Amino acid sequence: MATKSRCCVVGAGAAGLCALKYAREYGMEAVAYEKCNEIGGTWVYTEHALDGCATAEEVHSSMYEGLRTNLPKEVMDFPDFKFPANLRESxxxxxxxxxxxxxxxxxxxxxxxxxxxxxxxxxxxxxGKWEVLTLDLLSDIYTTEQFDYIFICNGRYATPSYPSTEGIDLYKGNKMHSHVFRKAETFKDATVLMVGAGRSGMDITHHIYPYAKRIYLSHHLQQKPPITDFMPNVVQKPLVQRYTESGAVFKDGTQANFTHIIFCTGYNLTIPFLSADCNLQVHDNFVFPLYKHCINIYHPTMCFIGLPIYAYPIQLFDIQMRFVMQYYSGKLQLPSTEDMLADTERDLAERRERGLPRRKSHVVGERQFDYYDELVALTGIDNIRPVIKTLSKSCGGKFLYDLQNYRKTAFKVIDDEHFVQFKLGEM
Structure with a gap:
């Protein structure tokens, strides 16, 4: 790679840092643009969401007070940089x-x-290059620069998604998205409807139940509902059929009144800075057409790091960057446009056969390891460590059925193949 190749990284969260690191290792002149005043992306805690002025869409980070990871740190580190050894908790x-x-x-x-x-x-x-227009938020000055490559690493947790349930505009209580939730004591003596029992819904429920008077946990998990017996003021409900001025009627016909709603209903993928000339469709949480969920097929010097969801983010960022750099460094040549389009269509057809809607076109979940295998088979890069896959079987889904205790378990990786599991205090 010519030493004068220039690359732009959009974002300096975990994905952006990973992209910047690999771009520099491969000899690129690299610069990352970050909207906030520090690096770290979604892991940066800010309290300005509480000032009553910012809308959910204007708040950068979803981080709230007291949050602990729902994944063990042993699956959250880069392969060439470990967490400090003195962190015994997972x-x-x-x-x-x-x-x-x-x-x-x-x-x-x-x-x-x-x-x-x-x-x-x-x-x-x-x-043949990328023109990037930036705004300095301190000086209010616009600047235009040109780059040979561009890595889009701006994350996918910035624009809250809300359900369009009947009557929501009638409800006169307090409404917020989990994106702007910050402190549990805000809900002291409140009666709360929690919409959604995913990771954020369950964790925020766990945070606020010691303060709230009552929590109605509304979700669609009928066959395997979460275990909430240890939270005596939590009542599980099905999805909301319609809202009223003071509460809701649920799909089982029951009713409840509450003072607050917290929507833990996910995010809409938005990439507002892409011009139409990029030849990409960004709609319904799907970016098309991308080769292997990351390379812009019509403009292959642009790639996206971190689009697949329900994956181990750090492992995903790292292997995607190693994958794309095989092509950007000239070690390998990308398939033809026609072949990349055909490959993407095969992936979409397989998802349709499984009944997945378009908005889940970037979902990998349990198949994330198959995805990693694909990238490895195409380029010959090192796969993620086998211990990551085996460890995942010991920590998956516990936020639903062992919320009270699962963080009391710790792991220690012995080598690339093996780990040990223990209760904190035992070792």
Whole structure:
């Protein structure tokens, strides 16, 4: 790769830091633009969501006070940079995760290549390069630069998604998305409807039940509902059929009144700075057409790091970057446009056969390891460590059926194949 190749990284969260690190390792002149005033992306805790001025869409991070990871740190580290050995717990505080990413950036000397408080306004192809228009949020000055490659790493947890349930505009109580939830004591003596029993819904329920008077946990998990017996003021309900001025009627015909609603209903994928010239459709949480969920087929010097969901994020970022750099470094040549389009259509057809809607076109879940195998088979890069896959069987889904206790378990990786599991205090 020519040493003068320039690349732009959009975002300096975990994915952006990973992209910046590998771009520099392969000899690129790299710069990352970060909208916030520090690195770390979603792991940065900010309280400005509480000031009553910011809308959910204006808040950058979803981080709330006291959050602990719902994945063990043993599946959250980069293969070439480990968490500190003195962190014995596996489910660690968000502040420890942020410190880890800060240490990663320092270790690989990334900080001089990151421009903070720079918002990317527009990205468009121009004469074989990428024109990137940025806004300095301090000086209010716009700047245009050109790059040979561009890595989109702006995350997918910035634009809250809300259900369009009948009567929601009639409800006169307090409404918020989990994106702006910050402190559990805010809900002291409140009666709360929690919409959604995914990871955030269950964890926030766990955070606020000691304070709230009552919590109605509304979800669609009929065959395997979460275990909430240890939270005596939590009542499970089916999905809401319609809202009223003071509460809701549920799909089983029961009713309840409440003072607050917390929507734990996920996010809409938005990439507002992409121009139409990028030849990409971004709709219903799906970016099309991308080769292997990351490379822009019509403009292959653009790639997206971190689009697949329900994967181990750090493992995903790292292997995707190693995958794309095989092509960007010239070690391998990408298939033809026609072949990449055909491959993408095969993937979509297989998903349709499984009954997955378009909005789940980037879902990998339990098949994330098959996805990693694909990237490895195509490029010959090292796969993720086998211990990650075996460890995943011991920690998956426990937020639903062992919420009270699962973070009391810790893991220790012995080598690339083996780990041990123990209760905190036993070792």
């Amino acid at each position: 489910y660690i505080l968000a502040s420890d995760v942020l410190k880890y990413f800060q240490a990663y950036a320092q270790h690989f000397q990334l900080l001089p290549h990151i421009k903070l408080q720079q918002e990317v306004i527009r990205v468009r192809p121009l004469q």
